[in-house]
């Protein structure tokens with residue numbers, strides 16, 4: 401085989417489709433967020449980031465940065481081992497206590513990322529619970545899909561956010577068959593939110609475990625910020641909550657929380673937990689500081705929701721095609737991969753605004769979009785600039801304003 405031309409040809413196809421991924425080379429600066437320096441064509445430009453998953457700016461927060469700096473100077477860089485072999489530091493132990501308390505669960509378990517938390521937990525449960533059938537929402541994140549796939553447990557996909565369809569699929573199995581329902585609270589590409597209580601009702605009726613990915617909700621929903629399950633008063637009905645410390649918490653790492661024995665089971669059988677070096681202790685300390693701050697400052701969440709609602713309203717007033725979203729995520733439909741990339745390029749080069757294009761396979765073809773994520777730190781002036789820039793780009797490229 402001519403490997404060289406195979407790789408080159410496949411990459412050329414991606415480019416021709418307009419969905420070759422080009423990374424924006426950024427230099428984040430503490431105290432400046434959401435502004436950053438963009439390195440481009442040998443030059444530097446100051447840009448405003450409008451697509452960060454550092455949803456609350458906590459990656460730059462002095463309490464978080466300070467906690468990490470202190471822990472690094474005291475404990476050094478890396479953990480120095482897997483959790484089992486010398487890599488469990490006191491910062492890890494404290495972080496798992498903080499996470500369990502935040503979610504009002506008996507235990508929590510930290511992984512190197514949210515991706516690994518989903519993959520490992522679903523794979524372990526699917527492999528280790530005899531005859532388990534997994535019921536997965538049609539729009540679940542790739543990390544859950546891969547976890548289910550690698551578990552080789554039978555999988556049934558229910559229509560997105562549709563408890564009736566879930567009920568229909570669960571009814572195909574006797575009540576005694578072990579079952580697990582895997583879904584998300586906030587779906588990050590469309591910004592819609594699952595009917596958690598209704599899904600729990602259906603799961604309970606059929607004796608199924610519930611697994612909820614709150615990656616795009618922790619820090620941002622609920623009085624203490626532990627997610628939509630807290631906001632909706634149904635956290636106690638979720639058997640396993642999973643989330644990341646890489647988004648609103650502003651650090652890195654993932655976790656699950658749940659009953660003691662269930663968490664201990666994943667700790668004891670999960671290959672993706674066992675056979676890898678644990679997170680740096682400094683990161684564990686930073687995540688603890690971030691969760692403490694977020695849980696004590698509900699006003700940040702109020703401001704965050706206000707910013708998102710204001711942006712949606714302003715874009716609609718200008719006839720820009722904002723997609724329906726009931727969360728902090730503001731998706732604007734373009735509907736074509738090439739145009740979406742061009743829109744993003746023009747925003748960056750002409751207006752110094754950075755919004756990454758979202759193309760297939762992250763979203764279905766024909767629904768390519770700009771996914772905008774206002775934070776509590778995006779003020780009115782930045783918003784004026786964004787709205788004017790989008791209008792300019794839409795008219796320059798002739799993108800349909802009524803598309804959504």
Ligand SMILES: *Cc1c(COP(=O)(O)O)cnc(C)c1O
Nearest residue numbers: 513514515541543615644646653
């Ligand atoms: C980002 C994401 C993950 C993975 O979390 P990381 O910590 O970034 O690996 C899991 N689930 C969903 C829904 C996500 O969007």
